[in-house]
Amino acid sequence: MRLGREVNMANRDTFSSYHPVINFLYFGLVIAFSMTFTHPFCLLISLVCSISYSVYLNGKRAVRFNLLYMLPLFIVSALMNPAFSHQGATILEYLPSGNPLTLESIIYGIAVAAMLVTAISWFSCYSAVMTSDKFVYLFGRIIPAMSLILSMSLRLVPKFKAQIKVVSNAQRCVGRDVSNGGIIRRMKNGITILSIMVTWALENSIETADSMKSRGYGLPGRTAFSIYRFDSRDKAAIIYLFLTGTYIFIGACLGGIRWRYYPTMKGVVFGVYPFSIFLCYFALCIMPVILNVREDMKWNALKSAA
Amino acid sequence: MKFWSKYKTKIVLAILAAVILTGAYIWGGNYSKNPGTAVTVSTVGPEASEQSPATSPTPSAAVFPITSPAATASQNSPAVSPEAKPAAAPDGSSEGVYAGSKEYSESKGMVINSETGKDKYLTDPVPEGKPLPVEPQNAVITEKKLTCTLSVRCDTILNNMKLLKKDKWKLVPKDGVIFAAKTVTFYEGESVFNVLQREMKRAKIHMEFENTPIYNSAYIEGINNLYEFDAGELSGWMYKVNGWFPNYGCSRYQLKDGDAVEWVYTCDLGRDVGGYYAVGS
Numbered sequence: 001m002r003l004g005r006e007v008n009m010a011n012r013d014t015f016s017s018y019h020p021v022i023n024f025l026y027f028g029l030v031i032a033f034s035m036t037f038t039h040p041f042c043l044l045i046s047l048v049c050s051i052s053y054s055v056y057l058n059g060k061r062a063v064r065f066n067l068l069y070m071l072p073l074f075i076v077s078a079l080m081n082p083a084f085s086h087q088g089a090t091i092l093e094y095l096p097s098g099n100p101l102t103l104e105s106i107i108y109g110i111a112v113a114a115m116l117v118t119a120i121s122w123f124s125c126y127s128a129v130m131t132s133d134k135f136v137y138l139f140g141r142i143i144p145a146m147s148l149i150l151s152m153s154l155r156l157v158p159k160f161k162a163q164i165k166v167v168s169n170a171q172r173c174v175g176r177d178v179s180n181g182g183i184i185r186r187m188k189n190g191i192t193i194l195s196i197m198v199t200w201a202l203e204n205s206i207e208t209a210d211s212m213k214s215r216g217y218g219l220p221g222r223t224a225f226s227i228y229r230f231d232s233r234d235k236a237a238i239i240y241l242f243l244t245g246t247y248i249f250i251g252a253c254l255g256g257i258r259w260r261y262y263p264t265m266k267g268v269v270f271g272v273y274p275f276s277i278f279l280c281y282f283a284l285c286i287m288p289v290i291l292n293v294r295e296d297m298k299w300n301a302l303k304s305a306a
Numbered sequence: 307m308k309f310w311s312k313y314k315t316k317i318v319l320a321i322l323a324a325v326i327l328t329g330a331y332i333w334g335g336n337y338s339k340n341p342g343t344a345v346t347v348s349t350v351g352p353e354a355s356e357q358s359p360a361t362s363p364t365p366s367a368a369v370f371p372i373t374s375p376a377a378t379a380s381q382n383s384p385a386v387s388p389e390a391k392p393a394a395a396p397d398g399s400s401e402g403v404y405a406g407s408k409e410y411s412e413s414k415g416m417v418i419n420s421e422t423g424k425d426k427y428l429t430d431p432v433p434e435g436k437p438l439p440v441e442p443q444n445a446v447i448t449e450k451k452l453t454c455t456l457s458v459r460c461d462t463i464l465n466n467m468k469l470l471k472k473d474k475w476k477l478v479p480k481d482g483v484i485f486a487a488k489t490v491t492f493y494e495g496e497s498v499f500n501v502l503q504r505e506m507k508r509a510k511i512h513m514e515f516e517n518t519p520i521y522n523s524a525y526i527e528g529i530n531n532l533y534e535f536d537a538g539e540l541s542g543w544m545y546k547v548n549g550w551f552p553n554y555g556c557s558r559y560q561l562k563d564g565d566a567v568e569w570v571y572t573c574d575l576g577r578d579v580g581g582y583y584a585v586g587s
Binding site: 088091094102262 | 473474477503507511512513514515528531533
């Protein structure tokens with residue numbers, strides 16, 4: 001039982017095994033919708049789905065990240081709005097500065113904070129699913145230079161972090177790490193390490209570019225490192241994404257999920273049509289989690305049968 | 307042909323940039339509004355203009371003189387000294403604006419920088435017979451109760467409903483009166499801003515302001531959720547006392563007994579309410 005789970009860990013996320021087009025289209029739709037829809041229900045749906053998917057993908061680390069960084073960020077940005085914006089018809093209290101504290105500004109602050117956390121959460125899922133080889137596979141032929149730059153810059157921070165550990169360990173062996181000596185000595189060592197890192201980063205980027213060029217990157221007829229096949233499962237997924245995405249987009253354009261925060265809060269809440277859009281939106285956002293859960297169930301059923 | 311294929315991208319980008327800039331120039335901004343527009347007192351409610359947006363007058367519509375309650379109020383007001391008749395404002399300015407007098411302002415103790423011609427809070431000389439700005443930090447507020455009249459109106463928006471966001475249509479009263487003219491009590495030494503803030507709080511009307519240190523005054527951003535720039539980019543709140551639009555901020559205008567304070571919303575940089583200051587003439 002335990003062994004099976006761990007073996008499965010390597011390629012645990014079913015959604016990642018879909019064609020890169022599906023992955024990219026899904027994140028494109030979901031992130032665009034999350035950043036444009038201000039209806040509270042939409043924000044809630046997107047928040048719940050993004051957090052559940054990030055927890056599914058990254059496990060305990062995502063939970064810790066959400067509680068340690070996302071929750072304070074949520075609270076701070078929710079409080080920020082009423083401190084600076086005093087719009088809104090419902091005056092609750094007067095701030096010490098003399099300006100009114102309004103219900104609308106508080107709710108709007110919460111909504112914006114939810115949107116911010118949702119977007120960050122979606123991007124954490126994106127970086128786990130859309131690896132750089134997938135990105136280069138998708139865009140390597142259309143915009144070769146751009147996709148190389150993008151994948152290199154997206155990889156920079158994790159690569160930099162890994163390299164700084166290597167350099168720091170090497171320096172520690174010769175007694176020149178930031179943990180050796182007095183405060184001035186430590187600072188000097190730190191600056192040396194930083195200088196090594198900057199040199200390394202510049203050199204490394206040139207090396208990468210040269211190496212890609214010498215391997216014929218961007219030339220016609222060149223194949224990608226990873227080869228993906230667009231199978232019937234991907235066909236079904238793309239139809240699903242297309243249908244839900246179009247329905248939601250048309251619904252939003254027709255004002256089916258209209259909502260305003262200022263000067264008074266007002267918008268579409270009840271009714272069959274808005275409900276169908278919310279349902280569709282939920283179905284779109286939750287898609288990878290559903291795929292994963294279904295796959296897990298299948299796996300467990302097969303295992304217990306065997 | 308060789309030239310074209312070599313610089314294809316650059317030429318396309320240049321044309322694109324030119325098209326975008328031309329579009330932005332044509333559609334963006336309404337700064338070059340006709341300076342001759344004045345308010346036409348309208349009884350058209352927001353609902354009526356919702357149905358027929360054509361009722362809003364064009365800039366060439368007949369210009370009516372502004373008959374404000376302040377005109378009558380100032381006549382029996384002891385605050386205005388009858389002997390001092392302010393000089394007319396420079397060409398292009400509205401009738402609620404007078405030319406500043408440097409001699410008068412300096413004789414009353416205003417310190418004017420000889421280089422800029424303004425005081426240290428960037429205020430031009432005050433017209434003859436008008437009170438000089440009193441810095442709020444120096445104002446002495448006593449226990450003595452005085453009265454003034456206060457009103458808040460936004461009737462110019464009724465002519466510019468098209469410019470206002472639909473979400474805000476309900477905020478505009480049918481007659482444009484947010485706070486009907488009313489005699490209110492204040493304490494000696496208080497400014498226009500103090501009175502506005504207190505009365506808006508008491509009447510439970512929303513009001514937002516921002517302190518601007520370079521003018522040493524509060525700036526009224528919005529009243530009743532009608533903000534600056536809500537009805538076009540030339541719109542915002544202005545105030546007049548006894549029919550005059552002061553050339554300094556409301557925190558620096560110290561009230562006298564019997565003053566008539568009016569807050570009006572302009573959609574055209576003051577031209578439509580009679581408070582436009584022509585610059586450079």
